[in-house]
Amino acid sequence: MSILCNIEGRLLPPEQALVPVLDRGFLYGDSVYEVVRTYGGRVFALAKHFDRMERTAGRIGLTLPSRVHLEAELQRTLDAAGNVESYARIIVTRGEGRFGLSPHLAEGHSRLIYIVKPLEVPPESQYEQGLKVAIVRTRRNSPQSLDPALKTGNYLNNILALGESHGAQADDAILLDLKGQVTEASTSNIFFARGGVLVTPPLRLGMLEGVTRGILIDLARAEQLIVREEPHGAEALAEADEVFLTSSIREVMPVTRLVFLESAGDSRTRAVGDGVPGPLSRRLRQVFRKHALQA
Numbered sequence: 001m002s003i004l005c006n007i008e009g010r011l012l013p014p015e016q017a018l019v020p021v022l023d024r025g026f027l028y029g030d031s032v033y034e035v036v037r038t039y040g041g042r043v044f045a046l047a048k049h050f051d052r053m054e055r056t057a058g059r060i061g062l063t064l065p066s067r068v069h070l071e072a073e074l075q076r077t078l079d080a081a082g083n084v085e086s087y088a089r090i091i092v093t094r095g096e097g098r099f100g101l102s103p104h105l106a107e108g109h110s111r112l113i114y115i116v117k118p119l120e121v122p123p124e125s126q127y128e129q130g131l132k133v134a135i136v137r138t139r140r141n142s143p144q145s146l147d148p149a150l151k152t153g154n155y156l157n158n159i160l161a162l163g164e165s166h167g168a169q170a171d172d173a174i175l176l177d178l179k180g181q182v183t184e185a186s187t188s189n190i191f192f193a194r195g196g197v198l199v200t201p202p203l204r205l206g207m208l209e210g211v212t213r214g215i216l217i218d219l220a221r222a223e224q225l226i227v228r229e230e231p232h233g234a235e236a237l238a239e240a241d242e243v244f245l246t247s248s249i250r251e252v253m254p255v256t257r258l259v260f261l262e263s264a265g266d267s268r269t270r271a272v273g274d275g276v277p278g279p280l281s282r283r284l285r286q287v288f289r290k291h292a293l294q295a
Contacts, residue, residue: 004081006073006114011080019113024106025093029154032056032064033091037119037248038078039292041085044248046071048211053090056150061103062094065112077114085119087249091153122250126171127285130256130277131245133185134170135234136161137261140183143206148183151208162186168259168267172245174234177205181231188245188253189213192237193280199236202229212246212288219287225280234260238270242278251292252285254278 005017025031034049050067057064064070070090078086091113097106138161141148146157157175165173165186173186182201184190189210191200198220203209220227237243243255254277258270 002081002083003115003117004077005116006077006112008112009073011077014115017113017115019093019111020096022096022099023093023111024095024097024103025091025111025153028101029152029156030060030062030103030106031091031093031153032060032062032151033089033153034151035248036074036088036090038086038088039295042295043074043078043088044292044295045211045215046074048214049090052151052209052211053092056152057092059147059150060152062092063110064092065110070112073112074114077116081116083116083118087117087119089115091115093153119249122253127254127277130254130272131171132169132257132259133172133174133243133245133255134165134168134259134261134267135237136164136173136175137263138164138173138175140175140177140206142178143204148206148208149203158186164261165259168261170259174237174258176234180233181205182234182237183207184210185245188247188250190237190255191216191244191246192232192240193242193278194236194240196226196280198225198227198280199232200227200229201231205231210246212248212251215291216246216252216284216288219291220284223283223287234258237272241273242280243272244281244284251288252281254281 005012007017034053036043093111094106095111141157161173161175175183177183183205184207217227245253256272260268
């Protein structure tokens with residue numbers, strides 16, 4: 001098993017995979033990307049990931065290679081890496097150009113990059129114990145500034161939030177919007193359950209439209225569960241029966257402890273429900289995995 005990069009069609013080990021310093025993805029985060037994984041060696045939900053990449057690229061005026069080319073180069077890189085199961089990051093930058101912020105300074109074509117490595121999933125102990133997650137002071141970007149719905153190479157907001165959570169010995173961060181409403185975790189969407197009803201923040205608050213989030217909503221409704229997309233403050237998480245995160249790598253990950261980071265360095269910790277993963281998150285993880293393995 002190996003880590004393998006594909007830089008504009010050249011298959012290279014990581015130590016030889018170089019991007020010019022004048023590439024706008026390196027200089028400014030002027031790029032789009034997607035992360036996909038395999039189940040049984042097959043890439044899961046690739047069309048949905050490409051749909052989102054095209055939406056993001058359209059919003060920032062970046063031209064993507066054709067979908068046929070994107071998929072062919074992905075498969076070629078996966079085949080060459082030869083991993084049993086793979087994680088793959090697909091990156092398209094605006095390429096190089098004259099030095100300066102304006103996208104009009106870009107010259108030539110966009111740059112296509114793949115990074116493929118053996119899939120590393122969370123240890124089973126995390127699913128059995130649940131995560132400790134901090135509601136951090138760092139706020140989610142407003143959709144009127146840098147829209148979190150855009151999956152770009154600019155991730156500083158998430159990095160700052162995650163660093164704050166690690167300072168509180170937490171596993172991840174929950175970001176609130178400027179009104180104090182729950183949006184998402186650093187790289188995951190969030191759900192909570194109360195009285196058998198599933199709730200997740202609406203996309204209009206400003207967050208990434210997670211592929212796993214969308215699939216799980218459909219699967220939950222097929223299981224005859226009530227799913228509501230509505231805004232709530234952080235206290236709704238503390239009052240919930242269950243809280244869990246969703247992402248391509250985590251699938252459905254329970255949260256069993258919340259740390260509220262408050263002003264002047266104060267914090268308070270609350271257990272979620274009984275402090276152990278609940279039946280709904282366990283059930284939905286099984287439903288999701290079954291769907292992914294059969295897709």
